[in-house]
Amino acid sequence: MIGHYIALIRRELWEHRSIFVTPLVIASIVTLGTLTTLMFAGEFHQQLDLVIFGAQNVAGDTERRAILTGFFVGSSWLFLLGLGVLTIFYALDALYAERKDKSILFWRSLPVTDAETVVSKLLTAILVIPAVAFAGIVVTHIVNLIVTSLWVSSKGGDAGVMIWGSVPLIDNWLATLVVLYAIAIWMSPFVGWFLFVSAFTKRAPLLMGFLPLVLIPMIEGIFLRSGHFAEAVWGRGAKIPVFADIDLERFFDEDRLQVRDEMVSLLSHLDPVKFLTSPDTWLGIIVCGLLVTAAIYVRRYRDES
Amino acid sequence: MTSLVTASGVSKHFGAVRAVDNVSFDIEKGRILGLIGPNGAGKTTLLKALLGLTECDGDLSVLGLDPFRQRKKLMQQICFIADVAVLPRWIKVSQALDFVEAIHPNFTRSRAEELLKQTKVQPGAKVKELSKGMVTQLHLSIIMAIDAKLLVLDEPTLGLDILFRKEFYANLLNDYFDEERTILITTHQVEEIENLLTDIMFINDGKILLDSTMDELGETYIEVMTSGENAQKARGLGPVAEAEMFGKSVMLFEGVSREHLEGFGEIRIPSVADLFVAKIKEARR
Structure with a gap:
């Protein structure tokens, strides 16, 4: 059973090379950005010496952590963006391409159920793609830290103190992992929807996937003068209940005039329990389940002849 | 079986x-x-x-x-x-x-x-x-x-x-x-x-016109190549199909015994393709 799923998911990775190519491209862009910045910064000798001196001797651990975390978060968001686009295209293609090239007849001539096939595609979208993206993020962080360390050292700074001594790798990575999977689960009804579209549409899956998401809010707005559908669909991304409520008074240490140490931790801003106990999370999972069931049903009962 | x-x-x-x-x-x-x-x-x-x-x-x-x-x-x-x-x-x-x-x-x-x-x-x-x-x-x-x-x-x-x-x-x-x-x-x-x-x-x-073993097929269907008077007589036995070839008549019989037909001319086992064409024509009649 598990063996079947592994084989099916491996099949997805063979077919959809973009699952690897996208993180690779983003990693290259981030690294290229770092290199460009460092080269550009290298032109300002005096200011640079001052900054390195300051970062090494004046700034505390908290500030250094905050700056490194800022860089981490920035590059991770780029991955998230790429991941979103990748997942949409993947899900829309997953059950469409096999019908278009007729390979569905080959896949269905093997002892695999339609449910196993469709579920393997869902798992690829919400488990595997985030995992590959996570690996991309980790590698990007490490590569960029190494590049920056070498550069700092060449400018006379102590990379051990400035970077490796302060970098909150585990905190950042754990937080990234939580956010990646929270987003995958939170947005899973969209994955279900795109898989369903991919299973039934005869042509133009991208158009068929987005047209209802645009037209239904318009129709609702015109006839019912309300915006529930638009709110539920287009507003969902921003409402993900994984971030802890930030108490601004506790955020800043008035006495020392700086951000509190514990506030620099990304994990401290996340609240997985709140996410998992939110009814909206579970509603999304149910909607995803229904749409995936519909996709299985279409693949099973549709007759291509 | x-x-x-x-x-x-x-x-x-x-x-x-x-x-x-x-x-x-x-x-x-x-x-x-x-x-x-x-x-x-x-x-x-x-x-x-x-x-x-x-x-x-x-x-x-x-x-x-x-x-x-x-x-x-x-x-x-x-x-x-x-x-x-x-x-x-x-x-x-x-x-x-x-x-x-x-x-x-x-x-x-x-x-x-x-x-x-x-x-x-x-x-x-x-x-x-x-x-x-x-x-x-x-x-x-x-x-x-x-x-x-x-x-x-x-x-x-x-x-x-x-x-x-x-x-x-x-x-x-x-x-x-x-x-x-x-x-x-x-x-x-x-x-x-x-x-x-x-x-x-x-x-x-959508309908089955014929369902047979190949061995049975050779016994049930027989083709006769004949001409002239023999052709007239053979026609009397009710062939399921008839075609002209090299000035001769090729008739396809179903369920008529070999002995019956042997006197009329050259006996052959029909090809599947010929049989198929005859069966389709028969069904469309």
Whole structure:
């Protein structure tokens, strides 16, 4: 059973090379950005010496952590963006391409159920793609830290103190992992929807996937003068209940005039329990389940002849 | 004899069109059955019903299973080649073997590799880099490495040149077929497979026109080439079809004994193609 799923998911990775190519491209862009910045910064000798001196001797651990975390978060968001686009295209293609090239007849001539096939595609979208993206993020962080360390050292700074001594790798990575999977689960009804579209549409899956998401809010707005559908669909991304409520008074240490140490931790801003106990999370999972069931049903009962 | 496939009152409708119309038949173990019919006769629909790829009305049992509801179990014992184009273009030869090996309990990888070594198909090549004939060779190598009880071939050699077609059927007979296995083939090129069939079924407009063993066929249908007075007499026996050839009349008789006909002229066993044409004409009358 598990063996079947592994084989099916491996099949997805063979077919959809973009699952690897996208993180690779983003990693290259981030690294290229770092290199460009460092080269550009290298032109300002005096200011640079001052900054390195300051970062090494004046700034505390908290500030250094905050700056490194800022860089981490920035590059991770780029991955998230790429991941979103990748997942949409993947899900829309997953059950469409096999019908278009007729390979569905080959896949269905093997002892695999339609449910196993469709579920393997869902798992690829919400488990595997985030995992590959996570690996991309980790590698990007490490590569960029190494590049920056070498550069700092060449400018006379102590990379051990400035970077490796302060970098909150585990905190950042754990937080990234939580956010990646929270987003995958939170947005899973969209994955279900795109898989369903991919299973039934005869042509133009991208158009068929987005047209209802645009037209239904318009129709609702015109006839019912309300915006529930638009709110539920287009507003969902921003409402993900994984971030802890930030108490601004506790955020800043008035006495020392700086951000509190514990506030620099990304994990401290996340609240997985709140996410998992939110009814909206579970509603999304149910909607995803229904749409995936519909996709299985279409693949099973549709007759291509 | 054990029945591998039992169909009783099987129908499939697409709206008002009856693609398969109340057909009943049995397929026994160890046979090679040719399913012959014009385009749109319902061949492919019938095969899809047998393979559990489409739902149908009536009672249909394949290897004792309900094909549509127990497709996964059925596919462990059935192999199926739909058309040369169904292998995904992006897959590598080695990946296709990896996948089938992981999924299919009755697949022997070494056997497939052995068969592929006899062809020009390279393990590292992608399907899109292979010629149409090579894709078929790949598919056939996979299929022949699966220990299946029933092999279903739907127009397996469509678009292939004559060399490949001959080789395809030779491989099938020599390396695959034995009395434990059963093969069901549909094709337009009847004349190429008629020598290897043990059974034949004609289908037209969703109905079965003929369901017979090849041995029975030779006894039931007799062709006489005759002319002049003999032709007149022979015509009196009610041939099912008549054609002119080289100034002579070629008449096809059904269920008339050989002794009866021998006096009228040259006796022949009709080709499947001629018989098919006669049967279709008869049905349209």
